Amino acid sequence: MTTNGNVSFWYAADGLPTPRPALAGDAEVDVVIVGAGYTGLWSAYYLAKADPTLRIAVLESRFAGFGASGRNGGWLANNITGGRDGYVKSHGRALVGDFQRMLNDTIDEVINVAAAEGIEAHIHKGGELLVARNQAQLGRLEAMAADQAAWPEDEAVRLSAEQTRARINVAGALGSIHIPHCARLDPARLVRGLAGAVERLGVQIYENTLVTEIHPGAKGASAYAVTERGIVRAGHVLRATEGFTANLASAHRDWLPMNSSMIVTTPLGEDTWEQLGWEGLETVEDFAHAYVYAQRTHDGRIAIGGRGVPYRYGSRTDMDGSTQPATVKALTEILHSMFPAADAARIDHAWSGVLGVPRDWRATVNYDRATGLGFAGGYVGTGVTATNLAGRTLADLVLGRVTAATAMPWVNRTVRRWEPEPLRWLAVKGMYGLYHRADAQEADGRMTTSPLARLANRISGR
């Protein structure tokens, strides 16, 4: 393997960005945003567009795109994080249908803004292909297809084994579901381009500026963010720190930092692509419990990801994305098993990143006018699209606008916190151990979903 870590493969061609200046002392602005990933930058983008007079500062501990936004699998997908069923129970079918359509439209919003701002993120909307590779997975596929019959918003199409292989030659494919609402992209190109776009709108991004505390405002006093380089006061302070949120003492048990790891091959030859097909550039996922996601990159590689070591004791987060050899080996085996035509390809790069997992596995957008504090996140592994809607929603909430977005069911929710250690570590380790064993049983010929996976689902609290 050529590179392990160094943030991610997505920076390999263009190099890590030259750092922007850090904060140089105390300051006062209208809006402070903590974290320059998609959530923070989309919030800044829509605020600055809506009111060009606003003074907006983004405080970033490393550089814009250092987190999951510069490391992800590049699936611009239409998922409602945590699924639709819970929201149907709490808010009713009609509103969840609106939410789903809004997420579908958000994919096009990202594509349109990227085009308008001259961001070349190699976006291609080819949909997503969810493939069943054994009988137990096929059972889950059928259950999903039955559920989707009640959700025409997805426009999902059930494909036979033959139709699946006609799109992509996934070994052992027994059938698939194609959902047109998904695009593949280069995530770092998107976040880097977005940072440039918000700067052009007058937003100040301060890099290498770690926020250590966030304090609410009260009558007559502004909210403020404390950094190692000064205090920034503002009418509104928005936290957009996702998988790193546990590092802030006030939010340590809010979202569990979960690791996701990826590998990418060297560019594959024309003959290999002829065997694989994949001309529609769909994103690909299977129905395993410790699931796997893949894309065909713009430069003809396969990038594939899944859970490595899912969680570090005490909610520690990684720094540079370096990935354990056992995880690289496991992902390489999955790559070869799904795409044997790519057997000869070398693994060029491996990396990991952290995502935020709330106790109920559902994302939240919150804003409290009384304190001036807001936040968005907890997207689990589905934030590339959701961050755009979250950013637009935070902007509306800050500006006091009542819109269709502010009526969505993920706005202003209260979620219970994770258990203290060692329970947190034991639960996640146990859960993923069970998922891996369940996947192995099913790959060995078990016809139905393993009870181990059902047990893991109960532990997860989803």
Ligand SMILES: Cc1cc2nc3c(=O)[nH]c(=O)nc-3n(C[C@H](O)[C@H](O)[C@H](O)COP(=O)(O)OP(=O)(O)OC[C@H]3O[C@@H](n4cnc5c(N)ncnc54)[C@H](O)[C@@H]3O)c2cc1C
């Ligand atoms: C390997 C991997 C694959 C993924 N694949 C997909 C996918 O294909 N599709 C999908 O939809 N989602 C995917 N995700 C999830 C998706 O990337 C995230 O949901 C999304 O990027 C979250 O954006 P964010 O801005 O909220 O967080 P981040 O991008 O993590 O940004 C948070 C930023 O805050 C900064 N920060 C943190 N703490 C502080 C502090 N105290 N002070 C100052 N700055 C701070 C960080 O340095 C970081 O830049 C994946 C995630 C990973 C890790």
